[in-house]
Amino acid sequence: MFNRRVAANDARRYRRRGLAGTERTLLELAGDVHGSSVLDVGGGIGAIELELLRAGAARATNIELSGAYETEADALLAEHGLADRVDRRVGDFVAAGASVEQHDVVVLHRVVCCYPDVDSLIGEAADHTRRTLLLTYPQDRSIIRVGARAFNLVLRLSRCGFRTYAHRVDKIVSVATQHGLTLETRKRAGVLWESAALSRNDS
Numbered sequence: 001m002f003n004r005r006v007a008a009n010d011a012r013r014y015r016r017r018g019l020a021g022t023e024r025t026l027l028e029l030a031g032d033v034h035g036s037s038v039l040d041v042g043g044g045i046g047a048i049e050l051e052l053l054r055a056g057a058a059r060a061t062n063i064e065l066s067g068a069y070e071t072e073a074d075a076l077l078a079e080h081g082l083a084d085r086v087d088r089r090v091g092d093f094v095a096a097g098a099s100v101e102q103h104d105v106v107v108l109h110r111v112v113c114c115y116p117d118v119d120s121l122i123g124e125a126a127d128h129t130r131r132t133l134l135l136t137y138p139q140d141r142s143i144i145r146v147g148a149r150a151f152n153l154v155l156r157l158s159r160c161g162f163r164t165y166a167h168r169v170d171k172i173v174s175v176a177t178q179h180g181l182t183l184e185t186r187k188r189a190g191v192l193w194e195s196a197a198l199s200r201n202d203s
Helices: 004-017 021-030 047-054 067-080 093-099 118-127 142-157 169-178
Strands: 037-041 059-064 086-090 103-109 129-138 181-189 193-200
Touching: 004 067, 021 047, 021 103, 021 129, 021 181, 021 193, 037 047, 047 059, 047 067, 047 103, 059 067, 067 086, 093 118, 103 118, 118 129, 118 169, 129 169, 129 181, 169 181, 169 193
Parallel strands: 037 059, 037 103, 059 086, 103 129
Antiparallel strands: 129 193, 181 193
16 A cells, blocks of 8 residues: 555655645644654655754654655655754554654654554554644544445455554544643544644643
């Protein structure tokens, strides 16, 4: 699913048009990031962290499960002169959590729907958040859950190992709250996606 062709298409689109709709929403929800550190989980080619760095963030870490994005990501970093401010790692963020330091801003853009264990993913993301956790996930609607099941059936019949997950939004927020975050904003985009910003209670 997330191969070099997808990475090349993502990079080509970003060069032509910049951030897509839900990516722009997260950039807006991030607010003032001047001097901040950014952790982008499942960030693909790194478009969101690039824009956050251009908006004043000091440095970024990208942890991506698929190594297929690295060539395109490195090229974009070089083009923007930001290679020395981004640490890119390939691996499972939940498994690698203990080796990753906390960051001011943590971003999970369309990542929650790709991970089966929402408790572990959101828990780790919240624990790594000093100030703001930014999320984009499928809206909590019955038609979307039905669509996810149908899509997974197609994937299974085509012998693709990838699966998608429509986790309950109240579950996502509940886990983040248990790890010390407070929901600040929820914003829907079209009929599929919703973005949210959560903040650290003691920040």
